[in-house]
Amino acid sequence: MISIKGLSKVFRTKDQDVHAVSDLEATIDSGEIFGVIGYSGAGKSTFIRLLNRLEDPSGGTINIDDREISSLSKGDLRLARQDMGMIFQHFNLLWSRTVEDNIAFPLEIAGVPKEERKHRVDELVELVGLGGRGASYPSQLSGGQKQRVGIARALANRPKVLLCDEATSALDPETTDSILDLLVDINAKLGLTIVLITHEMHVIRKICHRVAVMEDGKIVEEGDVLDVFLRPKQKVTKRFVDQVMGDPDRESSLSLIKEEYPLGEVAQFHFVGERTHQALISEVSRKFQVDVNVLHGKITQTQKGAYGTLIVHLEGEKEEIERALTYVRETSVEVEVAFDV
Amino acid sequence: MFEQLFPNVQIDDMITATNETLFMTFFSVLGTFIFGLLLGLLLYLTGPGGIWQNKVANWITAAFVNVFRAIPFIILILLLFPFTDFLVGTIRGPSAALPALIIGGAPFYARLVEIALKEVDKGVIEAAKAMGAKYRTIIFKVLLPESTPALISGLTVTAIALISYTAVAGVIGAGGLGDFAYFYGFQRNSFDVVFVCTVLIVIIVFIFQFIGDFASRKLDKR
Numbered sequence: 330m331i332s333i334k335g336l337s338k339v340f341r342t343k344d345q346d347v348h349a350v351s352d353l354e355a356t357i358d359s360g361e362i363f364g365v366i367g368y369s370g371a372g373k374s375t376f377i378r379l380l381n382r383l384e385d386p387s388g389g390t391i392n393i394d395d396r397e398i399s400s401l402s403k404g405d406l407r408l409a410r411q412d413m414g415m416i417f418q419h420f421n422l423l424w425s426r427t428v429e430d431n432i433a434f435p436l437e438i439a440g441v442p443k444e445e446r447k448h449r450v451d452e453l454v455e456l457v458g459l460g461g462r463g464a465s466y467p468s469q470l471s472g473g474q475k476q477r478v479g480i481a482r483a484l485a486n487r488p489k490v491l492l493c494d495e496a497t498s499a500l501d502p503e504t505t506d507s508i509l510d511l512l513v514d515i516n517a518k519l520g521l522t523i524v525l526i527t528h529e530m531h532v533i534r535k536i537c538h539r540v541a542v543m544e545d546g547k548i549v550e551e552g553d554v555l556d557v558f559l560r561p562k563q564k565v566t567k568r569f570v571d572q573v574m575g576d577p578d579r580e581s582s583l584s585l586i587k588e589e590y591p592l593g594e595v596a597q598f599h600f601v602g603e604r605t606h607q608a609l610i611s612e613v614s615r616k617f618q619v620d621v622n623v624l625h626g627k628i629t630q631t632q633k634g635a636y637g638t639l640i641v642h643l644e645g646e647k648e649e650i651e652r653a654l655t656y657v658r659e660t661s662v663e664v665e666v667a668f669d670v
Numbered sequence: 671m672f673e674q675l676f677p678n679v680q681i682d683d684m685i686t687a688t689n690e691t692l693f694m695t696f697f698s699v700l701g702t703f704i705f706g707l708l709l710g711l712l713l714y715l716t717g718p719g720g721i722w723q724n725k726v727a728n729w730i731t732a733a734f735v736n737v738f739r740a741i742p743f744i745i746l747i748l749l750l751f752p753f754t755d756f757l758v759g760t761i762r763g764p765s766a767a768l769p770a771l772i773i774g775g776a777p778f779y780a781r782l783v784e785i786a787l788k789e790v791d792k793g794v795i796e797a798a799k800a801m802g803a804k805y806r807t808i809i810f811k812v813l814l815p816e817s818t819p820a821l822i823s824g825l826t827v828t829a830i831a832l833i834s835y836t837a838v839a840g841v842i843g844a845g846g847l848g849d850f851a852y853f854y855g856f857q858r859n860s861f862d863v864v865f866v867c868t869v870l871i872v873i874i875v876f877i878f879q880f881i882g883d884f885a886s887r888k889l890d891k892r
Binding site: 381383406407408409410411413415417419421422423424425426434435437438439466467468482486492 | 791793794796797798799800801802803804807811812815816818889891892
């Protein structure tokens with residue numbers, strides 16, 4: 330769907346050249362939600378703006394849906410942009426227009442006749458859950474509602490790609506979640522490819538299928554969200570993973586647990602996208618003669634199932650404990666018994 | 671009562687003078703709006719970061735605006751006499767004042783237009799670009815609507831300056847309340863006439879201010 334090769338962007342200032350994006354390679358599949366995470370200054374904002382050429386690349390190629398974006402003429406670029414929706418951190422709505430007229434704006438640009446425009450706007454207002462607010466002005470809406478207008482506007486011309494530039498960074502956590510739910514919903518309903526950039530791992534965890542970590546203008550790590558969560562290779566990735574799985578006292582709590590429970594077995598269960606055995610703990614204690622005591626842990630939900638680690642204490646006959654652990658190993662949950670403290 | 675207080679004031683003459691002032695004000699505001707808006711747009715669009723960024727065009731526009739703003743209005747009228755004569759066919763009367771009023775007012779308004787346009791959120795312009803908007807669409811559907819309240823309050827300020835310019839133009843033969851106050855009031859020592867002219871001008875200014883404020887407030891949906 331989107332393939333990016335050798336993409337670079339250099340900003341020339343008086344004192345120095347700033348390589349905002351350098352030699353970036355990426356492939357984004359049709360219908361997936363692709364997240365790019367990085368700290369500010371990593372180049373992610375420049376990256377997403379290169380995709381619809383709000384910034385002109387200094388080098389490399391961008392191919393979206395068999396169209397070579399990087400070499401389009403001005404007129405063709407305008408048409409290509411109508412096939413790409415974009416939403417922004419600060420919504421960027423026209424305050425002089427009502428919700429309906431804001432959503433109608435891209436349709437006006439695309440030359441859609443008035444009747445059809447009205448029909449499409451009504452549809453979109455419903456889709457993003459703003460029924461009844463069509464005649465309001467943006468200043469009368471909350472942040473979350475404004476972003477809904479932004480999303481409706483971005484979807485107006487039935488784009489194939491939706492670019493999200495820090496779309497939830499100006500929203501509170503609860504509103505962020507509702508906007509993310511809407512994006513997942515749209516992705517599923519319309520089969521839209523979504524590229525989003527963010528500095529919040531929470532956003533990646535909640536909705537992305539694949540993630541790329543950016544640092545110094547390059548993608549330093551890329552993969553399925555779960556893989557990256559489970560086996561972060563780069564330091565910067567680990568820091569992001571800690572944002573959501575953050576557990577600074579883990580080391581000390583582990584040694585405490587070992588001292589507290591000399592009998593039985595202490596094990597770590599790593600959930601990596603488990604879907605079928607979500608109720609694993611109660612399953613184990615029902616099926617085997619063991620008591621399972623959850624000591625510590627955190628489980629979080631991602632697009633591909635549960636992810637996280639539980640530290641449990643198993644009490645019972647030694648063989649029975651072994652059988653229980655064997656059973657657990659047969660699921661996708663990874664078991665670690667003699668873990669180092 | 672009125673005749674005792676203002677023995678020299680002839681109502682008919684006053685009405686004629688007021689009409690002349692209103693005529694000059696109305697058409698000079700209209701002309702200033704059109705030319706000032708064009709100049710202001712040109713200043714903004716060719717300026718740094720504008721969609722038609724162009725150093726030369728920007729420099730020329732800015733130079734034109736600055737030069738005509740620097741010339742004191744009374745000198746500007748004298749300077750434009752040949753031009754006015756060519757354009758209007760006379761250098762006397764309210765119509766003859768219009769070229770000087772517009773050329774004096776438009777550069778002033780152009781700067782206010784430029785400021786108003788600079789206040790438009792860059793993000794909104796970017797959003798329009800991301801939707802594939804043409805420059806024309808960005809100008810007419812984003813820049814101008816989004817800056818309307820500021821354009822109107824700027825026009826109000828300009829209109830009030832123009833009313834005062836009409837009085838100056840009056841003194842050198844354009845007619846209107848300024849003319850009347852000077853020739854029939856000041857020079858004949860009839861200060862009651864000067865006083866009534868002043869009151870009428872102040873009323874006109876207040877009306878323009880009121881209309882401007884009202885329109886600007888009504889259109890501001892922020």
